[in-house]
Structure formats: C-alpha cells, structure tokens
Amino acid sequence: MTLAVLPEVETISPELKLHCIACDATLPPTLVYRCPDCGGILEVVRQKPEGHSWLRADFVGDGITLGEGGTPLRELRPNLLHAGFSGRLLVKDETRNPSGSFKDRLVAAALSRAIALGATGIVSASSGNAGAAAACYAANAGVPAIIVCPDATPRGKLAQIVAYGAALEQVPGHYGNAFEHARQICAETGYANLTTTYLNPYGVDALRLIGQELYEQMECVGPDWIAIPTSSGPLVKGVFQGFMDRAGKVPRLIAAQSEGCAPIARAFEDGKIDVDGWENPNTIASGISDPLQAYPEEGSLTLSLVRASKGLAYAVGDVGIREAMIDLARKAGLFCEPTGAASLAAARDLFIKGTIGSSDTVVCIVTGHGFKDFAAWT
Known part of the structure; x- marks a missing residue:
C-alpha cells in the first residue's frame, strides 16, 4: 500500500x-488506548479555555475538519412524543454531520491527534x-484506512466505506469480534x-462539544431529559x-438501548454497578448492537x-424503534436509521410509564x- 503525504495539522491544545x-x-498524551498499569479506561484532561467556550479548533485541526458539529436543535410538535404530552419535544439532529452521523465528531478529533x-x-x-x-476523514486527509465490520453490517454503511476508498474487512459474528480484529491489525x-x-x-474527549452545544442552544436552561441512543456510551x-x-x-x-442488545439497561434494571456482556445481540438498531463482551467496564x-445524572438506562423493542423512525420521517421530515430513532422510542415508553x-x-x-x-425501510 502506498502511503500518502500526511497533511500539515496545527498543534491542538498541547496542554x-x-x-x-x-x-x-497520569500519562503523557501519546497513542495509548488503555492504562499500561491496570488496563483501565483513559480520559483526556485539558485546561478549560478562558473567556470562551470550547471550540472545534480545540480538538480538530484545520487540515482535518469537514465542518462536523454545530448541528441543529429542532423543536417538534409535542404530540410526536404522545397525544397526552404537553411539554416540549426537541431533537438534536446529528444526521447533518458530513458522513451522516455523530461519529464524525469523534473521528475528526481522533484523526487530528493521531496525525499530530x-x-x-x-x-x-x-x-x-x-x-x-x-473512511471519509481519512480520504480527506490523504491517509490509508482499514475498516473492520461485522458481516451483518447494513449495506448502506458498507457502501459509504468502500466509496471513500478504505480497505474493508468483514468478520463473522457480533461487533466484539470486529473490535478484537481491529486491535490485531x-x-x-x-x-x-x-x-x-x-x-x-x-x-471521546471531543464529544463534550455536543453537550456544550445543547446547553447553549437551550439558552443556558437545561432540559428535564436527554435521550441518547447508547452502545458502549x-x-x-x-x-x-x-x-x-x-x-x-x-x-x-x-441511555436508550434495544431490547435485543441491552447490557447497560439490564444492569440498571437489576440495580448492579458492573455491566455484564450481552449474549447473541439481535436488533434492527445495528448501531447500538455492541454486546460489550470484550470491554464491559465501558x-x-x-x-x-x-x-450520576439521576437518569436511567432503558431498553425499547424493535417495534417501538421502527414506529419512532417512521414517525420522525413522516411527521417531522427527519430521515434517520433505526438506531437514531431509539431515543424517541425510549422517551415514548417512559412517558407512558409515567417516568417523563x-x-x-x-x-x-x-x-x-x-x-x-x-x-x-423495506
């Protein structure tokens, strides 16, 4: 494989x-993915900017960004949640990101740091x-990419990966198998x-921008609830x-999960602190079908x-997810995949249960x- 010349990327938040x-x-900011001492999850610690909010440029280099983030917050008719709901229903529309999902936010930041x-x-x-x-951001940056997916990955997602020129490898079984194969590569x-x-x-660190955006878009008055389609989290x-x-x-x-793959929601329901891996994930919401077998600590x-937020993890059935997906398209003009609709499906159930x-x-x-x-959709 011929390697392209790496783009120049300005230094991003060196502290x-x-x-x-x-x-x-505490470790220096190198390409390390778990604590070398105990194998624990690592998080970035950075100085909070003085006099302004976090900016995209604090996480993503000029040579990498494709304009990710800054997605709209739309207010929908309350009856889209339920006929008896009279509050406010809003959607944070992450479909507007360059490759069509919120993952652009993570990838842009991770790629910027990797190249640096x-x-x-x-x-x-x-x-x-x-x-x-x-694949999208690697194509723009001119670096090779290898993508590993389960063999049941939706064809639309595979088509994107191939279109951007990445090398695609598919593995049998669930997402955890793809995770391990990628680590080997x-x-x-x-x-x-x-x-x-x-x-x-x-x-992961760059995703703090989505919370900041929501806070500012809500004019510094937080909502009562934020429903989030959740895989590892x-x-x-x-x-x-x-x-x-x-x-x-x-x-x-x-934390909205599918009943066909709900390790976090199961642990919440059972009152547990530690999450156990899920056996045999089976759901139309492919984006949240990670059984967490290889890394339940996540x-x-x-x-x-x-x-800590006084919230909850909740699993909703595929029927409810599909209904929410159809209603978002036909009643709000928002065309999303099943995973994206899991948030509305969970909120609907929780309203009916009296939680919301x-x-x-x-x-x-x-x-x-x-x-x-x-x-x-077929």
Whole structure:
C-alpha cells in the first residue's frame, strides 16, 4: 500500500494529559488506548479555555475538519412524543454531520491527534457509522484506512466505506469480534486505532462539544431529559461532560438501548454497578448492537454517568424503534436509521410509564441518517 503525504495539522491544545479513571495514573498524551498499569479506561484532561467556550479548533485541526458539529436543535410538535404530552419535544439532529452521523465528531478529533503524533494510517472497528466516518476523514486527509465490520453490517454503511476508498474487512459474528480484529491489525501495522468506543480517548474527549452545544442552544436552561441512543456510551459521556463544563450540573440522561442488545439497561434494571456482556445481540438498531463482551467496564462507566445524572438506562423493542423512525420521517421530515430513532422510542415508553412528566422538556438525540440502512425501510 502506498502511503500518502500526511497533511500539515496545527498543534491542538498541547496542554493535555491522559488520566486513568481506574487507578488514577497520569500519562503523557501519546497513542495509548488503555492504562499500561491496570488496563483501565483513559480520559483526556485539558485546561478549560478562558473567556470562551470550547471550540472545534480545540480538538480538530484545520487540515482535518469537514465542518462536523454545530448541528441543529429542532423543536417538534409535542404530540410526536404522545397525544397526552404537553411539554416540549426537541431533537438534536446529528444526521447533518458530513458522513451522516455523530461519529464524525469523534473521528475528526481522533484523526487530528493521531496525525499530530505521527500516525501513518488508521484502523477502526465499526458497526458501520464509525467506519464510514473514519473512511471519509481519512480520504480527506490523504491517509490509508482499514475498516473492520461485522458481516451483518447494513449495506448502506458498507457502501459509504468502500466509496471513500478504505480497505474493508468483514468478520463473522457480533461487533466484539470486529473490535478484537481491529486491535490485531493495529498491532501488526502500527496504525492508529480510531475505534469509537471509549478506546480512543481523544475522540471521546471531543464529544463534550455536543453537550456544550445543547446547553447553549437551550439558552443556558437545561432540559428535564436527554435521550441518547447508547452502545458502549461515549455519547452519554460527551453530553454529561459538556453540561458539567458549562453549567456544573447535568439534565437527567436516558441511555436508550434495544431490547435485543441491552447490557447497560439490564444492569440498571437489576440495580448492579458492573455491566455484564450481552449474549447473541439481535436488533434492527445495528448501531447500538455492541454486546460489550470484550470491554464491559465501558458499559459500567456509562451506567455510572447515567446514575450520576439521576437518569436511567432503558431498553425499547424493535417495534417501538421502527414506529419512532417512521414517525420522525413522516411527521417531522427527519430521515434517520433505526438506531437514531431509539431515543424517541425510549422517551415514548417512559412517558407512558409515567417516568417523563406531561409538561417536561425532552431532547432526543438522533444519531444517524436514514441512508445508512435503507433495508430497515423495506
């Protein structure tokens, strides 16, 4: 494979360090993905900017960005949640990102840091959206990309990956198998791992911008609830962290999962602290079908954040997800994949159960565009 000349990327927030949330170790900001002492999850620690909010440029280099982030917050008719709901219903429309999902935010930041640290190529395990984002941004930056997907990945997502020129490898079984195969490729090639679980701390760190955006778009008055389609959970952390950065407190978060793959929701329902891996994931919401078998501690971190917000993790059935997806398209003009509609589906169930009040303000994050999975509409 011929390597392209790497683009010039300005230094991004050099005052960084990595912190292990398990053993409290501090490390320099290198291409490391787990704590070398205990194997714990790493997070970025950076100085808060003085006199202004975080900016995209604090995370993403000029040579990398494609204009990701800054997505609209739309107010919808309240009866789209339920006929008896009289509060406010809003959607954060992440389908507007360059490759069609919120994964662009993570990939742009992770790729910027990887190139700044001398990476000559990237690898990403993906259920589809992260792979499309990684392929897209690698094409723009002129670096090679290898994307590893489960063999059941929707064809629309595979088409994107191939269109951007990445090398696609498919593996049998669930997402955890793709995750392990991507790690092996990184070990063999020396490429940077841009897998968008909690594995790449620089990508996760950039998601604090989505929480900040929501806070500012809500005119500094947080909603009562934010529903978030959730796999391992970096988006939950981003919303949590962004609100903490700007407001010092967080709205109640709903980690929305599918009943066919709900390790975090199961642990919440059972009152557990630690999340166990899920056996045999089976759901139309492919973007949240990660069983967390290889890294259940990531689910445990997400669960702790949900509880800290006084929120909950909740699993909704595929029928409810499909109905929400259709209603978003036909009643709000928002064409999304099943995963993206899981947030509205969960909010609907929780309103019927009485958890969400009739006058509450609810934000649903819609994470991926409908073109990602045309088969879900047939």
